[in-house]
Amino acid sequence: MNSLTVEQVLKEKKTHDPDSVKELNLGHKALTDVSCLSKFKNLEKLDLRFNNLKDLQGLKSCVNLKWLSVVENKLQSLSGIEALTKLTVLNAGKNKLKSMNEVSSLVNLGALILNDNEISSICKLDQLKDLNSLVLSRNPISEIGDSLSKSKKLTKISLSNCKIKAIGASLKSCSDLKELRLAHNEIKALPAELAVNKRLLNLDVGNNMITKLSGLEVLGTLSCLRNLNIRGNLISDNDKSAKQVIKLLPSSVNVFNAQPLDKISRKGKHIRLDTDDETFDAHHNKSTEEEQSREDRKSKKSSKRNKSEDEEEEANNDNDDHKSKKKKSKSNPHVDQVETERKEEPKKKNTSSNKFDDDATEKKQKKAIPKEELDAIDDAETSFAEIFARDDVSKGSSGDNIEKKKERSSAQETGLVKVIENNNRNKKKQTEKNQSKKSVVIDLPMEVEIGLGGESKWE
Template sequence: MIDLAWRSLTTLPPLPSEATGLRVDGNRLASLPGLSALPSLRVLHADGNRLTTVPRCPPYLEELYLYGNAIADLGDPLPPTLRHLSAGGNGLTEAPAWLWSLDRLESLNLAENALTTLPPGISNLRRLRMLDLGHNRLDAIPAEVGDLPLTDYLYLSDNGFTEAPASLGRLDRLAYLNLTDNRLTSLPSSLGDMASLVELRLYNNRLAELPSSIGRLGALRELHLKGNRLRELPPSIADLASLRQLDLRDNQLAGLPDLGRLHRLTHLDLRNNRLRTLPDTLPPALEKLDLRWNKLDDEPPVLSRLRDRGCVILR
């Protein structure tokens, strides 16, 4: 890897034709001519420059990182050998049709652009493990997203989604799902089919209830629901046997189901709800319980038991 990052470059020096990797992040490069003369180049890092067009790439490039430039159009097709593409933080308003033919892609980052639609052709990315479409202007998630072989993460935060398709339930190998900062009012019952989900982030939506199927997420360790409109929780939430962290801040909860079976839960955040009482049992392994900005009628006995075990309680 030839490392020329963070050197205030405006042009590239001569490069050896046998170079296999090039890192030029954080410079002032407005263009990258001559890369096609590097036939062995497999990896190009060019984040944080002043590029307005995608450089002409050598034919066997496998990784291309262009985050934080000023590229408004991805231009001509990229090499079909590409496995990782990062083009977030540019000025993209649409993705070209050829993008969905890059069937060797394993990760695709188009976050922080101005995309408004996704075509059904996204399902052609049959090797995709990681997809980041956060911070765009998308108003619908195509059902075909459920056909992707995603395993690592799916970021869909800060768009304009009002609903999530039932097809998300087919992502049964996905570990991380982020749908924060949208306008979701409900979740499909198929959510419970996402058997490998470890972390689920849904904060700052408009959810008034959760599907009872959420209790089937047996691998889930973190559930983030801050800033919704939840008035109650389904009793099945107590079936989340692997849960370690549960964030319920800024909702409208007036009561809680029995959570005593959440034996691995260590952090429970209930700030700014409408709680007047607590259930007789709470998770026995709690290390921190935040109850601030509720108006409990009295001191529930369960709090004394938790304090005796060393739990930090904030009221």
């Protein structure tokens, strides 16, 4: 498609009213004529990049345009845009423009981008009071002159890959300048007037003809400078001269020749600019290590203290057990006497049949007997009288006669009373009954009812 029609535009925007269209994207359509756009009186944004336009006469009536891009067309002039006084952004890069004079009337222009054209000189931009960005790189411009003397709001200027030989005082009015790109030119020195640009942050003068250190002395006055590139100049060809340049730089510079300037040498001293964070980290790590060390020492002391307390408690428990044993012996002399007599008494063997009955009966008794009593039964050194004494004490001295008879009957069945002589079984049985009652009811003091080990220490 070479020529654009109103119907095509309305169909694409799905409307019948040209006045309702405010924005159009017509890029990559190989357009050669856009005169139909004069019908769209309210058009504000227009993208015509990558077409075959040779002029902009078809846009004369689009007086409300604010944003226009005609990148990569075949424009040889900007004729036709003079009346577009509401334009704030104009991008006409990568065309065949030989002049930029037509833009001088665009009083509201904020950004002018005309890179990669054939423009040889910068026209007067006195009327462009709001211009803040000017991109004219890759044009055969040899000088800036006084074209920017009234452009006080410029913050970005790109004039790289031109033929500029000197800057002079051309930028003295640009007091708000923050970014200046002048790489690949023929500049031999930075002028002292550059000191006026106190707010400059980024400066690129790489691949020029600066050979002497004196040509860079003004850099020391740029107190806000952050990024500097001088690569491709003779002054930075070797380390020695580069170090000399570094000594000139203000302390604000942190990128030099596209490399982070974290370690630099100034006046023979090794200085690091970004040590604050590292110092803090080192101090923090050291503090953390010291705190950890203190915690470890406290933990060790606590462990020793706990160990000592445990040992002390264990010793106290052993002492209590020893006292308990003594008290037991004093409070229950009858039991000790019976035990002594039992040790002197000869052991008698049981028959195999009685042994079998004993095992069966023991299993039944173990289920109903508490652990301490079970241990006494399993212990070969424990006397029968002591077993009965334990059982009667746990139940109380006023136990049922029927229960006592059952216990004695069980003892008879299991052969536990085989110590009684066979020739007088009934008589001995009655005698053992009387002795058992006496040892439990009469000889044992009432306080032992709490337990054979004496009065409980637990509340």
